[in-house]
Amino acid sequence: MNSPSTTSQSGKRILSGVQPSGIQHLGNYFGAMKGHVELQNSGMESFIFIADLHSLTTLRDPKILKQMVIDLALDYLAIGIDPAKTVFFRQSDISEHTELTWILNCVTPVNMLEQAHAYKDAVSRGAKDATAGLFDYPVLMAVDILIYKPDFVPVGKDQKQHVEIARDIAGKFNRVYGNVFRLPEPMIHETHGYILGTDGASKMSKSYGNVINMFADEKTIKKQVMGIITDSTPVDAPKDPEKDTVYSMYSLFAGEDEKTALAAKYRAGGFGYGDAKKLLLEKLMEYFKPYREEREKLKQNMDHVKDILSKGAAKARETASKTKAEVWDKVGLKI
DSSP, rough: SSSSSSOTTTTEEEEEEEEEOOSOOOHHHHIIIHHHHHHHHHTSSSEEOOOHHHHHOOOHHHHHHHHHHHHHHHHHHHOOTTTTTTEEEEGGOOHHHHHHHHHTTTSOOHHHHHTSSSHHHHHHEEEEOOOOHHHHHHHHHHHHHTTTTOSSEEEEEEGHHHHHHHHHHHHHHHHHHSOOOOOEEEEEESOSSSSSSTTTSSOGGGTTTTOOOSSSSOOOOHHHHHHHOOOOOOTTOOOGGOOOOHHHHHHHHHHHHHHHHHHHHHHHSSHHHHHHHHHHHHHHHHHHHHHHHHHHHHTOOOOHHHHHHHHHHHHHHHHHHHHHHHHHHHHTTOO
């Protein structure tokens, strides 16, 4: 992640929301999840919530949504999110999110929402079933952020607009009613850029079907790794590691000496992409082994997982309720 430097921000507050969308993959892990764990150890106060309300804009199956929420909680706890260091909770457990959304709706210009990426994309595709929820989700997202008064919001470059909209809405409210909301700064993920998918052409994404799911069963992971698309260079011929998806993925896990050794094998020839995929699979399973084992342990004790989320919600509510009280007072709802 780029500036502001996390090493000089002790005592500041960061906040991240993660929408449940199914089994997490390498793109999710290196693009956001790993960074969230690192940030909780940065000296900053960390809030992370599962944005289950946002899933309702596209998902209509309650059983699937419940399972996605559980899976996401398991994934984050397994990789190292520590409830002693991070306020970890479900968005829907904090009713203040939806209550403040109406207040901020009343100061948010319609034309601002019309420029939001998700709604514009739906309109450009000719979607006839775009809902009010899809149109208005940037306001709920702004509340998700502003209600906790964070200093920084870690996001990918393609998500920077969410923070900008939140800042614009906060600024409008503060001008109309008086200062309540802090204007947070985006903290841009830059560690790995985006992770290339198994098709070798697109960003890793479930919608492209080009993912490697680190918490899937080993047979599935092997199939995904061995299915990585490579060029047609013969086994005996030298290969350029910098142009190969397998090498790119291997580099995410390997140390410098390991990367140098593998690159030398590529350039020497007599080393096939199948051999490289086997090394990648081995390295990937080794890297995620402790996380996979921890996830299985957590899965056997769901009462503990639910208790973590419940206690996290209680902590989050302390802050959210104070912000709501300030807003109610400013707008005249407190009598």
